[in-house]
Amino acid sequence: xxxxxxxxxxxxxxxxxxxxxxxxxxxxxxxxxxxxxxxxxxxxxxxxxxxxxxxxxxxxxxxxxxxxxxxxxxxxxxxxxxxxxxxxxxxxxxxxxxxxxxxxxxxxxxxxxxxxxxxxxxxxxxxxxxxxxxxxxxxxxxxxxxxxxxxxxxxxxxxxxxxxxxxxxxxxxxxxxxxxxxxxxxxxxxxxxxxxxxxxxxxxxxxxxxxxxxxxxxxxxxxxxxxxxxxxxxxxxxxxxxxxxxxxxxxxxxxxxxxxxxxxxxxxxxxxxxxxxxxxxxxxxxxxxxxxxxxxxxxxxxxxxxxxxxxxxxxxxxxxxxxxxxxxxxxxxxxxxxxxxxxxxxxxxxxxxxxxxxxxxxxxxxxxxxxxxxxxxxxxxxxxxxxxxxxxxxxxxxxxxxxxxxxxxxxxxxxxxxxxxxxxxxxxxxxxxxxxxxxxxxxxxxxxxxxxxxxxxxxxxxxxxxxxxxxxx
RNA sequence: GCACCUCUAGCUCAAUUGGCAGAGCAACGGACUCUUAAUCCGCAGGUUCUGGGUUCAAGUCCCAGGGGGUGUACCA
Numbered sequence: 001x002x003x004x005x006x007x008x009x010x011x012x013x014x015x016x017x018x019x020x021x022x023x024x025x026x027x028x029x030x031x032x033x034x035x036x037x038x039x040x041x042x043x044x045x046x047x048x049x050x051x052x053x054x055x056x057x058x059x060x061x062x063x064x065x066x067x068x069x070x071x072x073x074x075x076x077x078x079x080x081x082x083x084x085x086x087x088x089x090x091x092x093x094x095x096x097x098x099x100x101x102x103x104x105x106x107x108x109x110x111x112x113x114x115x116x117x118x119x120x121x122x123x124x125x126x127x128x129x130x131x132x133x134x135x136x137x138x139x140x141x142x143x144x145x146x147x148x149x150x151x152x153x154x155x156x157x158x159x160x161x162x163x164x165x166x167x168x169x170x171x172x173x174x175x176x177x178x179x180x181x182x183x184x185x186x187x188x189x190x191x192x193x194x195x196x197x198x199x200x201x202x203x204x205x206x207x208x209x210x211x212x213x214x215x216x217x218x219x220x221x222x223x224x225x226x227x228x229x230x231x232x233x234x235x236x237x238x239x240x241x242x243x244x245x246x247x248x249x250x251x252x253x254x255x256x257x258x259x260x261x262x263x264x265x266x267x268x269x270x271x272x273x274x275x276x277x278x279x280x281x282x283x284x285x286x287x288x289x290x291x292x293x294x295x296x297x298x299x300x301x302x303x304x305x306x307x308x309x310x311x312x313x314x315x316x317x318x319x320x321x322x323x324x325x326x327x328x329x330x331x332x333x334x335x336x337x338x339x340x341x342x343x344x345x346x347x348x349x350x351x352x353x354x355x356x357x358x359x360x361x362x363x364x365x366x367x368x369x370x371x372x373x374x375x376x377x378x379x380x381x382x383x384x385x386x387x388x389x390x391x392x393x394x395x396x397x398x399x400x401x402x403x404x405x406x407x408x409x410x411x412x413x414x415x416x417x418x419x420x421x422x423x424x425x426x427x428x429x430x431x432x433x434x435x436x437x438x439x440x441x442x443x444x445x446x447x448x449x450x451x452x453x454x455x456x457x458x459x460x461x462x463x464x465x466x467x468x469x470x471x472x473x
Numbered sequence: 474g475c476a477c478c479u480c481u482a483g484c485u486c487a488a489u490u491g492g493c494a495g496a497g498c499a500a501c502g503g504a505c506u507c508u509u510a511a512u513c514c515g516c517a518g519g520u521u522c523u524g525g526g527u528u529c530a531a532g533u534c535c536c537a538g539g540g541g542g543u544g545u546a547c548c549a
Contacts, residue, residue: 026507046512047505067509086499100507120499123484125510130480132541144484187549233548234474328546340549348549364549382549392549420548458542469540 008091008114010037013058014066017096018104026102029095034106037091037114039143041065042124045082048072051105052084054092061146068092069105081108086124087117087143135466151454151461154273158450159226161272162246165265171222171248176211178204178228184428185209185367187420188231191241204230208247209367209441210428213396216249217436224248226446237458238388241467244446249396253440255379258393259356261442262383263290266354266390266449273453281386281455288354292383296359297339300347309342311335311361311376318342332416336361336376349387356381366406366422368394383444385452393442400432 012020012034021030038056045051050070058064072078084090094109122128127144134141134148141148163173181200183190185207193202208227215223230242250257270277270288277289295303302308307321318338322329327345329338339361351357359371360380368378379395397403407424414421450462460466 042510044508044511045505046508049506049508051508051511053509069507071506073506099509101509103507103509120483123486123498123510125498126485129485130541132480133484135541189548231548234546236545236548237543239548344549360549389549471540 004114005112008037008112009035010056010091011035013064014038014054014056015058015063017066017106018059018063021096021104024098024102024104026098026100028098030097032096033094033109034096035091035093036066036106038065038089040068040084040086040088040090041121041143043082043084043086048078050075050078050082050108051099052081054090054106055143060150067099067103067105068108069094069097069099070108070111075108076110081111084113085117085120087119087121088113089115089117131460132468135460135468136471138464147456148461151450151456152464154454155450155462157273158269158446158453161269162226162265162446165268166224166248169222169261171224171250172220174212174215174220174223174225176205176208176215176225176227180205182423182425184422184425185211186229186231187366187422189233189420191230191232206231207245207443209443210425212247212249213436213439213441214428214431216251216439217431217434221251221437222249235467237460238448240447240459240463243459243463246444246446247442249439249441251437251439254395254438255358255381255393255440258440258442259292259294259381259383260290262356262391262393262444263292263354265444269449269453279453279455281452282457284352284386286352286354286386286452288385292354292356294356294358294381297343297357298359300351300357301339301343304347304350305342307342309339311339330417332413332418334363336363340364348384348389351384351387353383353385353387354390355384357384362406363409365394366410367397367403369397369399370402388448389445390448390452391442391444393440396436396439396441398432398436398438400429403432404429 014036017034036054036056038054040052041055042053048071052068053065054068055065070078070081075081091112091114092106092108094107097107098104122140122144128134128141134145179202181202183203183206188206190203190206193204195202207229208225212223212225225247227245227247228242229245233239235241266288267277267290270279277287279286279288298310315335318335319329322338322342325342325346327341329341358381359374359377362376362378365378365380368380371377371379381393382389383391407422410422411424447459447462451459454462456462
């Protein structure tokens, strides 16, 4: 039985050794003694010599690995070293040197098993191809699949850069409840749970919006939250039941300020991560540089279908156009909802973008403020990139009387069978009644943003543990 | 939810028309003093996702179920 130490103290990493020792001649002995730790990914035993490849967390499959060089005459328990299995974790102390063939290596002068792999690692060359296994056993995937490590490192970088970007603009990060007594802030079906001591139903949040706006009413003029939200919907390459949304609210701003922040943030992330705002997504090029195109929903419908429509268009005519374009409608839909459906089915997927689609009907925007020029419309926009909604933002509705009317309209839609309609949130109205300043609000789907930056086509490649059915016994 | 595809050794994959389930890697035993997915010799490894059916004979065909993938719907 190998004794496993309780702690181990590496003095450096594979990447650092590489960086510190570029271009050594074959057969060099540097005199530098290091201690490193990681996982044995490859092994080549040749009689009285043994070569291993150790991976650690310091880089990718090129930079984050280093060769180990063991010799029968100097490596303690050489037999044991040769018997190590792929997947074992080990610590090694020895001199940094190059082999006769010039490969930078650490000579194994001392070594220590840190973990035995009791299960055999996947094929060292082919890795894992079974998607199911990659998601269920992410702990294996991360070691074996280079792209997977890269994507999740990038995700972490995106979150970190986003925080810094917003803090630099005087936004304050806050945390609001995940358990909501009333689900609100978005149109979606919630997950329900129950609090035993309080004996009450609770809902996992579908959006942090209403709490964040309460904070602005409370005097925190610029707030943001990177919020895990939960929606009880189907799963797909673009949807995971729990996902991460950035929401921010800025007092005294409006939706045009939100467009600027969105453009600047996305371009900033692209520059920091890729050094350019021109990315490849799938097999197409994507230019994220500001400014993004802006067009109203009605303009886009006209562009894609040739139909000049408006909220004044007779409703039967709108229904007819929906039918022509294969859009399913319910009798309860008003003109606003019909226009939105028409836009989504005929335009959205065609927009490679990036583009801000502006001016959404009041009927489908219960939390946005009336458009200052277009009656029946609100000052709302969605950012569409690569045919997908990336963000949603508006000049926030701040008038409690108007908000009450919007809520009541939602209740009517709910009574008419829309199980995603909102309900009246009296406390939110009370907060408004104390006075809520004009503000702009923005929500960005962070998972989808990372997908764009990492050039992956399924959300499961940017969510560490995506929702799956439990494995059968 | 619906449609299509898929499931074979720990991993990656073969298996002709329905005719004895195989290989590489890993593991295990051995050889090898400069390897780079090391190489060589040897050994072992299976409820072919599950359950039914057709057949002399099923990994293969049929039915039902399960997991996964893709598309579609739902999802601002």
